[in-house]
Amino acid sequence: MIDQRLLRTDPDRIRASQRARGESEQLVDDLVAADERRRSAIAAFESARAEQKELGKQIPKAQGEDKAALLARTKELAETVKRTEAEGKEAEATFSGLFGALPNLVLDQVPVGGEDEGTVLGSYGTPRDFAAEGIEVADHLEIGQRLGAIDVERGAKVSGSRFYYLTGQGAELELALINLAMQTAIRNGFTPMIPPALVRPPAMEGTGFLGQAAQDVYRLEADDLYLVGTAEVPLGAYHSDEILDHDRLPLRYVGYSPCYRREAGSHGKDTRGIFRVHWFDKVEMFVFTDPADAEAEHERLLGFEKDFITALELPFQVLDVASGDLGASAARKYDCYAWIPSQQRYREITSTSNCTTFQARRLNVRSRGEHGTAPVATLNGTLCAVTRVIVALLENHQQADGGVRVPEALRPYLGGRESLVPVR
Template structure:
C-alpha cells in the first residue's frame, strides 16, 4: 500500500495518479478524513490513558496512609476518610479503565477503516507513465525483422500437434478447457527455455528458487493480488490457501516481517514455479492453443532493493528480458504500459511483446514492474539505510520465460516442411537443432 504520510503531504499527486489510472480520486478525501478520525481517536485514547495513570498514582499514597493509620491506631474518622478517598479513586480508576478500553477499541476500528481505504489506492505511478487503459500504451522500441515465409504459415497449435508437442484434446479430457499436455519436443522446448533463462539469471547474480505455489491469504493480499483481481485467483476454501499466478507472490512474502541486509546491494531471486490463473472474464478470448490457459510454467525475477536504486534496477530487468528474446531470435517490441493497465502494485511496467505471424500482431511475452515500496510496506520488509535508520524496501519483478513463449518460437521459426528450427542459443538446452514431425 502507499505511504499514508506521502498521501497526507501530497494529496494532489495521489489524485493525479488515481485519475491517470482511470480510478476514482474521491478516495483521497475519504482517506484523509479517515486519517483525521484515526488520529483524533488515538489522541482521545492517549489522553484518557494519561488521566488513568495519574489517578493510579494518586491511589498509591492514599493506600499507604490508610495502611499506616490502621496499623498505627489512627482514629476512626481519619481511617474512614482515607477509606472513602481510596474507594473513590478505585471507582474512578475502574471508570477510566472502561473508558480507555473503549477508546482503544475505537482507535483500532479507526485504524482498520483507514487501512481498508488505503488498500483501495493503487501505487503512485512514476512520472512519464502514459495515462489511460489497455490500448493507451506507448511503444518505446521495436527489435528485429518480421519473418517472411514463402509458404502459408501455420499457427502454433497446428505446428505443435504435428510435432507431437502440444495435446489440447487430452488436456481438456483430463482437466477441462484451457488445459493441455506438453509432450516430447514440446516438453523439451519448454524445459530448455526455462533452463536457459535460469542460467542467464545465475550469471547475473540471481539466486534460483523453487517456490511454493500455495500461499496464505496474508501473503496473497500483501503482494497486492486480492485488491482488484481477486476473481483471477484460485482459492482452496477448505484450507484457506490461494494458488499463485506467479512466483512473485511467494517471493514477495519470502522476507515478510524481516529487516534485510542490502549493504552489498539488491537481493535478487529467480523463482521457478507452476502458475495458475482463472482467466475470469476472458470467455471467448484466445480459446485456441496455449496463449491463454489456466496453468503454465514461469521463471520470474524478483528483486529487493533500496528505493533510490529501483528505477535503475527496473532497467536492468528489462535488459535481461530483451536479452532472452534476442537469444530466441524473436522480433519484438517494448511498450510502456498505460496507468490503467498497471495493476495495483506497479508504479511502472514495461512489457515485451513478440510477433505472432498467424495473428499478424505482437503478443505479450514478458512484463517487468517497479512496485516501489507498495508490497514491502504491506509485508513489513525493511532494511537499514546508511545512517542505520530502518526504511521500507522496494520490490521489482520481471519475467524471463513462460510457456507462452512456445507460441512465438514455433510460429516464427517454422519451416516449409513442417519442422521448426531451434534458435542457436537455445539448442544446447533443448538438445535438438530442429524439431521434426
C-alpha cells in the same frame, strides 16, 4: 502499501495517481477522514488514560469529599477510556481496510491512459515475409499437432478447457527454454530458486494479489492456501518480516514455478491453443534493492528480457504500459510483445514491474543501513512464460517442410538439434 505520511503531507499526489489509474479519488478523501477519526480517537484515549493514571496516584493521599470526587471522576474516566479505546479500534479497522485497497503510486514518467494507450518504446527484429518464401502461415496449434508437441483435446478431457499436454518435442522444448532462461539469469547474477506454488494468505495479500486480481486466483478453502499465478508471490514473501543488511542489496533471485490463473473475464478470448491457459510454467526474476536504485534496476531487468527474446530470434516490441493498465502493486511496467504471424500482430510474452516500496511495506521487508531501517524496493520481471514463448517460437520459425527451426541459443539445450521435425 504507500507511505502513510503522504495522506497528511501530499494527498493531492495520491489523488493524481488515482486519476491516472482511472480509479476513485473518493477513496483518498475517505482515507483522510478515516485517518483524522483514528488520530482523534487515539488522542482522546491517551488523554483519558493519562488522567486516569494521575488520579490513581492522588486517590491514596486524598480524604473525605476530595477522595469521593476523585473516585467519581475515576469512574467517569473508566467509561471514557473504554469508549475511546473501542472507537480507536473501530477507526483503525476502517482505516486499515481502506488503506489496504489503495494501489501503488504511479510514477510520473508513466503514460496516462487505458489498456490500449501505452507507448511503444522500440521495435526489434523484422517479421518474416512468409509469402515471399512461399510458405502458408500455420498457427502454433496446427504446427504443434504436426510435431506431436501439443495435445489440447486430451488436456480438455482430463482437466477442462484451457488445459493441455506438451508431448514429445513439445515437452523437450519447454525443458530447453526453462534451462536456457535459468542459466541466462544465473550468468547475470541471479540466485536460482524453486519456490512453493502454494502460499498462505499473507504472501498473496502482501504482494498485492488479493485486491483487484483476486478474481483470477485459485484458492484451496479447506487449507486456506492459494495457488500462485506467478513466482513473484513466493519470491516476494521470501524475506517477509525480515531486516536485510543494506550492504547486501540488491538481492536478485530467479524462480521457476508452475503458475495458475482462472483467467476470469477472458471468456471467448484466445480459446484456441495454449496462448491463454489456466496453468503454465514460468521463469521469474525478483529483486530486493535500495529504493534509490529501483528505476535503474527496472531498466536492467528489461534489458535481460530483451536479450533473452533476441537470443530466441523473435521480432518484438517494448511497451511502456499505460497507467490504467497497471496492476495494483506496480508503479511502472514494461511489457515485451512478440510478433505472432498467424495473428499479424504483437502479443505480450514478458513483463517487468517496478513496485517501489509498496510490496515491501505490506510484507514488512526492510533494510538496515547507517541511517536506520527503512522499507526496500521490490521489482519483478518475467524471463520466460513458457507457453507464450512456445507459441511465438513455433510460428516465427516454421519451415516449408512443416518443421520448426531451432534458434542457435536454444540448440545446446536440445542436444544440438537444429530443427523440430513433423511426426505426422
